[in-house]
Amino acid sequence: xWFWRSDRSHESRIPxxxxxxxxxxxxxxxxxxxxxxxxxxxxCGFHHRIAARTRLxxxxxxxxxxxxxxxxxxxxxxxxxxxxxxxxxxxxxxxRGLRDDAVVVALGRIGGVKAIVGAxxxxxxxxxxxxxxxxxxxxxxxxxxxxxxxxxxxxxSGGARMQEGVLSLMQMAKISAALARLHKARLPYISVLxxxxxxxxxxxxxxxxxxxxxxxxALIGFAGPRVIEQTIRQKLPEGFQRSxxxxxxxxxxxxxxxxxxxxxxxxxxxxxx
Amino acid sequence: MAGTxxxxxxxxxxxxxxxxxxxxxRPDSASRAQAARLRRELExxxxxxxxxxxxxxQCQLARHPERPYALDFIKGLFTDWVELHGDRGxxxxxxxxxxxxxxxxxxxxxxxxxxxRDTRDRLYRNFGQPRPEGxxxxxxxxxxxxxxxxxxxxxxxxxxxxxxxxxxxxxxxxAIAHNLRVMAALEVPIVVVVTGEGGSGGALGIGVxxxxxxxxxxTYSVISPEGCAAILWKxxxxxxxxxxxLRLTANHLKALGVADEIVPEPPGGAHxxxxxxxxxxxxxxxxxxxxxxxxxxxxxxxRRQAKLRALGKYSER
Ligand SMILES: [Zn+2]
Numbered sequence: 001x002w003f004w005r006s007d008r009s010h011e012s013r014i015p016x017x018x019x020x021x022x023x024x025x026x027x028x029x030x031x032x033x034x035x036x037x038x039x040x041x042x043x044c045g046f047h048h049r050i051a052a053r054t055r056l057x058x059x060x061x062x063x064x065x066x067x068x069x070x071x072x073x074x075x076x077x078x079x080x081x082x083x084x085x086x087x088x089x090x091x092x093x094x095x096r097g098l099r100d101d102a103v104v105v106a107l108g109r110i111g112g113v114k115a116i117v118g119a120x121x122x123x124x125x126x127x128x129x130x131x132x133x134x135x136x137x138x139x140x141x142x143x144x145x146x147x148x149x150x151x152x153x154x155x156x157s158g159g160a161r162m163q164e165g166v167l168s169l170m171q172m173a174k175i176s177a178a179l180a181r182l183h184k185a186r187l188p189y190i191s192v193l194x195x196x197x198x199x200x201x202x203x204x205x206x207x208x209x210x211x212x213x214x215x216x217x218a219l220i221g222f223a224g225p226r227v228i229e230q231t232i233r234q235k236l237p238e239g240f241q242r243s244x245x246x247x248x249x250x251x252x253x254x255x256x257x258x259x260x261x262x263x264x265x266x267x268x269x270x271x272x273x
Numbered sequence: 274m275a276g277t278x279x280x281x282x283x284x285x286x287x288x289x290x291x292x293x294x295x296x297x298x299r300p301d302s303a304s305r306a307q308a309a310r311l312r313r314e315l316e317x318x319x320x321x322x323x324x325x326x327x328x329x330x331q332c333q334l335a336r337h338p339e340r341p342y343a344l345d346f347i348k349g350l351f352t353d354w355v356e357l358h359g360d361r362g363x364x365x366x367x368x369x370x371x372x373x374x375x376x377x378x379x380x381x382x383x384x385x386x387x388x389x390r391d392t393r394d395r396l397y398r399n400f401g402q403p404r405p406e407g408x409x410x411x412x413x414x415x416x417x418x419x420x421x422x423x424x425x426x427x428x429x430x431x432x433x434x435x436x437x438x439x440x441x442x443x444x445x446x447x448a449i450a451h452n453l454r455v456m457a458a459l460e461v462p463i464v465v466v467v468t469g470e471g472g473s474g475g476a477l478g479i480g481v482x483x484x485x486x487x488x489x490x491x492t493y494s495v496i497s498p499e500g501c502a503a504i505l506w507k508x509x510x511x512x513x514x515x516x517x518x519l520r521l522t523a524n525h526l527k528a529l530g531v532a533d534e535i536v537p538e539p540p541g542g543a544h545x546x547x548x549x550x551x552x553x554x555x556x557x558x559x560x561x562x563x564x565x566x567x568x569x570x571x572x573x574x575x576r577r578q579a580k581l582r583a584l585g586k587y588s589e590r
Contacts, residue, residue, distance in 0.1 A: 073587065165529075
């Protein structure tokens, strides 16, 4: 079981103000300085969550890229109503200019290597995966196969989107099936797991990279920590389900600080292509 | 959680069945007349209850502790069953069964979640919640099936993959993800039968197939109604509302294109006549396997992937 928490979905978006409080060391940082360090705290190294386009800008050469499949948006197939109708929630996000659902797909060059990158958007309903995310990532994979380009997916998601019920669950199978085609085409796929990557996203494409890379300190797991605590009725150990824990348990190839991510991707892609 | 007592809405049916059974055991003519009356009453009651099932009641039926489980289907429908054990890396997971058998004389591979019957057995089977080694055992049998060209039958019935420290340490997410990719590309037929609870990723981890059959009272959902109610309303009295909102019944799943066919259950549910329920599954399984055997080996994954490709609803603005 996994979920996103609506009350948290925007907490890590950088405020407009000049000063930001670091969630890692509680120091007050100058926003420009944080940005200069790719939103990694220069004092404590805490990796702040970043928006999808910020990520794409960091990874692609010269910060330039071409967006793909940007017209795909979620619908409300179940007519799901919680505190408000899901359809209204979607409409509200759309009107606020959040029109990418929870993933932005783009084409560009990483250290000279042409690649397709999907970057997930935590600010859109906790980066949750519904049919729109499923369709955009499936098309991204298919485009990779068609153009014979490597694929990178940067995950940042609480998992499957509850409001689309079992159709969200089925996106796991749909994307994994597309990855089977990429696998067969012998094209590289690098998965980058950032804070947080949990639930159905981890249990499908995020763990299926030829190379799986975690960002330092990222929460990565199948079940959420709260669910596990409730199940086993005990406190979880320090560092549990963090990138370094996964590396230690053989589930990640690398834990790479953000400032080295682009170079690492370029080097790995170069070695696989 | 499995192992709950009879749900309240089924209590009148259970009581009538008890009375009927008692009357049938007495030889006198008065008792025979009483039995006939009780039988009619039971039929009426069954119709009344079953024709107005709420989604939450469906969930309770899907979790009924006397429903047939994977090993019951295997015993009832297959011959020459050889259960195989272990993932070759860590251990053997009793929450997942896997092996080889014959169906109508033809060799097949079988995988499935397994729940326990009594308290000790339920604990042993971890309430049907597999750990990574369970998914990896299933994977091993899937690949064995492909190597020897055997069709696969997968029985799905789990509250979910186990959310525990050890499961995370050994890569629960990776184990499920790997199965999804392999099942999507497997070059032998896969028939999935959702027999009880289709509990999210834990169900899907052995649930990718050419045909997805769902028993009439089975459910399939991205999250349990309890989990959903806890997140959305922080209130367990909202569980029935969550069950409704999630559209998790067999009829919904068919309408959404996830289930291909619904297998009818005996009146009142599979637990009232497991033998009949097992036979009904056998009939649909026979048809599905018969059709899939005619499909060319390399054509199977292509068709399966095309089906998966079509799942989901979105707009293009
Ligand atoms: Zn800091």
